Amino acid sequence: MSDKKGWASTVAGWFIERDEAIPPETDFGGVPDPAPPPPTDNYATPSPTQSVFQKAPPPPAGGQVDFAAVFAAAGVDTDEQQRVARTTDLLRSLPAGTDPAVKKQIVEASLKAFGVPIEKIIEATVEEIQALDGYLRNGAADNEKLIQESESRIKQYEQEIQNIRNVMQQSVNEQQTLIKTCNDKKLEVQQVLEFFGQETVAKVVQASPKLHDPSAPVTTAN
Secondary structure, three states: HHHHHHHHHHHHHHOOOOOOOOOOOOOOOOOOOOOOOOOOOOOOOOOOHHHOOOOOOOOOOEEOOOOOHHHHHHOOOOHHHHHHHHHHHHHHOOOOOOOOHHHHHHHHHHHHHHHHHHHHHHHHHHHHHHHHHHHHHHHHHHHHHHHHHHHHHHHHHHHHHHHHHHHHHHHHHHHHHHHHHHHHHHHHHHHHHHHHOHHHHHHHHHHHHOOOOOOOOOOOOO
């Protein structure tokens, strides 16, 4: 009994919960009901299925997946894929209201007609599920890596932006200090001009080629 429970626990990892549960009267050889599988949308946990690929599978394009290429990358050959596809098509062709026991008889008889042992079909099906699970987990790992790298780059850019802002603020502060320092010096020197008076200063400014009337418009050389 313990062996069956252990086997059922292993099998549980290959199934995804459906909205419509399998009818309780369905008999699949006396295998106990498997425990609920872990959430199927959480692939952050490392798994042996991540290493099932013999070569790099093709990346998804806009959410679309080349399943045949993914399976092939995991070592599921064309014949194995066709076995699963034929079985899937056969199951789809059965009327929805067919009794589960009758369905099982029809499917088993048809598969025997194909000349392919049921064990081979089950093995190929599990291989495809392994490939899909590994594909999802690798995708989740790649996505997590991308997010971490992007967050790191964002922090670098944010730090660079902050550094630029600091430089800007420092320049503004220095300019304000420069204005105050120069104005303080102007006030100090201005005492000499105040001593001689504005009228005298104005005459000297007008007569000197070195000096400029601050009220005159600015001219630029052609």
